[in-house]
Amino acid sequence: MSKPATHYPNAPKSQPTARHTLAVIVDNEPGVLARIAGLFSGRGYNIESLTVSETEHEKHLSRITVVTSGTANVIDQIKAHLDRLVPVHRVVDLTEQGEAIERELALIKVVGKGEQRVEAMRLASAFGARVLDASLTSFVFELTGATEEIERFIKTMTAVGLTEVSRTGIAAMSRGPESM
Amino acid sequence: MSEMMTGAEMVVRALQDQGVEHLFGYPGGAVLPIYDAIFQQDKVKHVLVRHEQGAVHAAEGYARSGAGKVGCVLVTSGPGATNAVTGLTDALLDSIPVVVITGQVPTHLIGSDAFQECDTVGITRSCTKHNYLVKSIHDLPRILHEAFYVAANGRPGPVVIDIPKDIQFATGAYSRPRDNQHKTYRPVVKGDLNKIKAAVELIAGAKRPVFYTGGGVINSGPHASALLRELARLTGFPVTSTLMGLGAFPAADKQWLGMLGMHGTYEANLAMHDCDVMIAIGARFDDRITGRIDAFSPRSKKIHIDIDPSSINKNVKVDIGIIGDCAHVLEDMVRIWRETSPQVDKSALAAWWTQIEGWRGRRSLAYKHSDTIIKPQYALERLHALTKDRNTYITTEVGQHQMWAAQYLHFQEPNRWMTSGGLGTMGYGLPAAIGVQMKHPDALVIDVAGEASILMNMQEMSTAVQYRLPVKIFILNNEYMGMVRQWQELLHGGRYSESYSQSLPDFVKLAEAYGGHGIRCDDPAKLDAAIMEMIETPGPVIFDCHVAKEENCFPMIPSGKAHNEMILPDFEGDTGEIIDAKGKQLV
Numbered sequence: 163m164s165k166p167a168t169h170y171p172n173a174p175k176s177q178p179t180a181r182h183t184l185a186v187i188v189d190n191e192p193g194v195l196a197r198i199a200g201l202f203s204g205r206g207y208n209i210e211s212l213t214v215s216e217t218e219h220e221k222h223l224s225r226i227t228v229v230t231s232g233t234a235n236v237i238d239q240i241k242a243h244l245d246r247l248v249p250v251h252r253v254v255d256l257t258e259q260g261e262a263i264e265r266e267l268a269l270i271k272v273v274g275k276g277e278q279r280v281e282a283m284r285l286a287s288a289f290g291a292r293v294l295d296a297s298l299t300s301f302v303f304e305l306t307g308a309t310e311e312i313e314r315f316i317k318t319m320t321a322v323g324l325t326e327v328s329r330t331g332i333a334a335m336s337r338g339p340e341s342m
Numbered sequence: 343m344s345e346m347m348t349g350a351e352m353v354v355r356a357l358q359d360q361g362v363e364h365l366f367g368y369p370g371g372a373v374l375p376i377y378d379a380i381f382q383q384d385k386v387k388h389v390l391v392r393h394e395q396g397a398v399h400a401a402e403g404y405a406r407s408g409a410g411k412v413g414c415v416l417v418t419s420g421p422g423a424t425n426a427v428t429g430l431t432d433a434l435l436d437s438i439p440v441v442v443i444t445g446q447v448p449t450h451l452i453g454s455d456a457f458q459e460c461d462t463v464g465i466t467r468s469c470t471k472h473n474y475l476v477k478s479i480h481d482l483p484r485i486l487h488e489a490f491y492v493a494a495n496g497r498p499g500p501v502v503i504d505i506p507k508d509i510q511f512a513t514g515a516y517s518r519p520r521d522n523q524h525k526t527y528r529p530v531v532k533g534d535l536n537k538i539k540a541a542v543e544l545i546a547g548a549k550r551p552v553f554y555t556g557g558g559v560i561n562s563g564p565h566a567s568a569l570l571r572e573l574a575r576l577t578g579f580p581v582t583s584t585l586m587g588l589g590a591f592p593a594a595d596k597q598w599l600g601m602l603g604m605h606g607t608y609e610a611n612l613a614m615h616d617c618d619v620m621i622a623i624g625a626r627f628d629d630r631i632t633g634r635i636d637a638f639s640p641r642s643k644k645i646h647i648d649i650d651p652s653s654i655n656k657n658v659k660v661d662i663g664i665i666g667d668c669a670h671v672l673e674d675m676v677r678i679w680r681e682t683s684p685q686v687d688k689s690a691l692a693a694w695w696t697q698i699e700g701w702r703g704r705r706s707l708a709y710k711h712s713d714t715i716i717k718p719q720y721a722l723e724r725l726h727a728l729t730k731d732r733n734t735y736i737t738t739e740v741g742q743h744q745m746w747a748a749q750y751l752h753f754q755e756p757n758r759w760m761t762s763g764g765l766g767t768m769g770y771g772l773p774a775a776i777g778v779q780m781k782h783p784d785a786l787v788i789d790v791a792g793e794a795s796i797l798m799n800m801q802e803m804s805t806a807v808q809y810r811l812p813v814k815i816f817i818l819n820n821e822y823m824g825m826v827r828q829w830q831e832l833l834h835g836g837r838y839s840e841s842y843s844q845s846l847p848d849f850v851k852l853a854e855a856y857g858g859h860g861i862r863c864d865d866p867a868k869l870d871a872a873i874m875e876m877i878e879t880p881g882p883v884i885f886d887c888h889v890a891k892e893e894n895c896f897p898m899i900p901s902g903k904a905h906n907e908m909i910l911p912d913f914e915g916d917t918g919e920i921i922d923a924k925g926k927q928l929v
Contacts, residue, residue, distance in 0.1 A: 204468050242652035248472040248492055248527045
């Protein structure tokens with residue numbers, strides 16, 4: 163026998179993994195988020211970002227945007243498992259549909275004095291961030307953008323006194339006239 | 343004008359409207375209003391179990407032997423609900439439709455750590471197909487009916503309805519079940535016709551085909567079994583089945599290869615390994631079936647029919663995945679086969695059958711007979727011979743006896759075989775037998791047990807006696823947790839750590855203490871007479887059959903090995919050397 167024997171599926175290390183953004187329309191009922199989070203943890207899938215809000219109040223429908231990563235097989239499994247949950251209406255793989263629009267919002271607190279404070283202000287305006295709060299020793303900036311942009315902003319601001327970050331996670335939508 | 347009633351009355355009315363005749367349960371503080379409503383009617387018969395785990399297994403046995411019936415359970419809050427968790431998980435893994443109603447502390451006390459409070463929906467979320475906490479009396483009728491729909495449709499499974507005590511007392515308008523489509527849960531039952539056509543084409547061109555069938559065929563109803571038989575006859579292909587699917591195809595048929603998998607027959611496993619087209623129907627490629635997955639049936643094209651989209655490509659990549667109910671898909675397949683009447687490759691099939699007969703000739707279920715001690719295989723062969731012409735249902739516990747039962751009891755019809763396959767729950771068999779007997783009062787219901795497993799839900803003997811359910815408990819007593827001992831022999835140098843059944847009760851006296859009848863037998867010559875005594879005794883019987891103590895359950899695909907690396911019963915050598923270091927880490 164050549165390879166070490168196992169009767170479990172091989173760890174999918176040789177297969178490429180990809181990041182997928184899924185939009186899931188669910189009934190906004192108690193426990194629905196726990197059901198979805200439990201599915202991911204119970205079956206060993208990753209959640210990179212999770213955003214939830216009721217989007218159609220009259221119908222009590224919520225839209226959950228999940229960013230996950232895995233092999234093509236794992237992504238298919240995740241979608242199949244999500245789709246068979248009773249309160250789930252639809253699961254759409256926005257990544258599979260093409261270049262979806264993805265945005266998140268970040269609040270960033272920077273503390274500092276003198277030249278550092280001026281530099282923070284200059285950098286923030288270069289990124290197009292808004293000032294939501296200012297004191298003599300601090301700023302709170304708001305930036306909306308793609309994840310990479312937010313990451314770049316946070317990395318940059320670390321050098322000028324970043325103390326706190328709050329992020330919404332990703333909201334996503336497909337391009338063009340089609341709706342889900 | 344809808345009728346006004348209390349929540350407790352709604353529960354009982356909904357059960358009646360859903361056609362529930364028997365309800366397995368155990369009362370407690372948080373379900374007293376429902377028990378009061380049960381007391382005041384006589385359509386739904388309540389069966390008082392002795393432990394809530396037993397209630398769920400009984401409901402599973404009831405559902406499985408009733409072909410399409412939903413099993414129903416009523417338990418109290420807190421420990422009532424937590425005791426039901428093993429049964430719920432068992433029903434989830436074996437896809438058995440069960441509705442479990444749990445009491446809950448009153449709404450205003452939820453979250454206060456009240457007496458007998460637990461987060462039932464939180465605890466059972468991952469071991470149910472779906473669950474509900476009822477927060478308003480207005481939601482109750484809809485949820486009750488929806489629970490039965492969800493449990494029985496699509497891939498069946500357990501559903502929990504958690505009802506706080508104040509909701510049971512509250513008054514509201516009852517509504518009857520409606521045929522309206524569920525707003526979100528609408529599983530696909532008809533398969534994609536293009537894929538079915540492609541599958542028929544692939545099947546028609548097969549040279550070394552095999553049907554690999556599972557519990558999905560049983561769950562799909564007797565019609566699915568009939569269609570499977572028809573398709574097998576039309577094609578002339580060999581058929582094997584998982585533990586869960588036994589009975590869907592008659593074991594007496596020439597095309598039957600026996601069960602496959604870890605303790606499957608040599609011919610079934612080698613046919614799986616060497617086939618060129620595999621047709622998986624309602625089976626889920628679990629690890630007990632596939633063995634070493636990277637060596638699983640390496641040269642075959644695979645067709646997979648399953649109602650659960652997440653089962654397709656889960657463990658094994660397939661070439662044609664058809665999502666749909668087995669009966670619906672098989673019906674289309676048979677129809678298309680008849681319409682196109684394809685020419686199968688007769689000479690290739692003849693050669694394939696010759697090869698299979700060669701493997702069959704290896705006689706992988708042979709064992710060394712003894713005149714002095716009862717071999718467990720012999721006990722089951724005799725049990726089969728003496729019960730096969732009767733109206734018999736078999737349940738089992740979990741372990742060696744379960745595998746021997748699967749190997750030596752031959753099932754000709756579906757819904758006759760109830761065993762805990764996915765979860766492997768010791769203690770399943772006796773309560774399941776009680777559920778079966780409740781459904782089929784005049785049938786011969788036998789729980790094939792081990793002396794260790796039976797003690798896990800022994801208390802249900804009391805239920806059997808109370809309801810005059812003449813279940814027969816056939817214990818293969820080898821004074822070991824036999825499968826644990828076998829694995830310790832194979833994997834751990836024969837160090838039998840804690841697997842010896844010490845201080846066993848006297849099962850004959852135990853039967854008598856419960857008000858049943860006890861029989862003991864340790865002599866092969868007296869076995870037939872003793873089995874006949876068991877069958878002819880009108881009430882519940884515990885049969886303590888003393889068998890060879892260190893018999894191994896073979897054939898076996900050892901951990902980490904492929905289908906073509908089986909240990910056969912005539913293996914002579916050091917059993918401790920078969921499994922390598924990597925294999926020892928597996929379960």
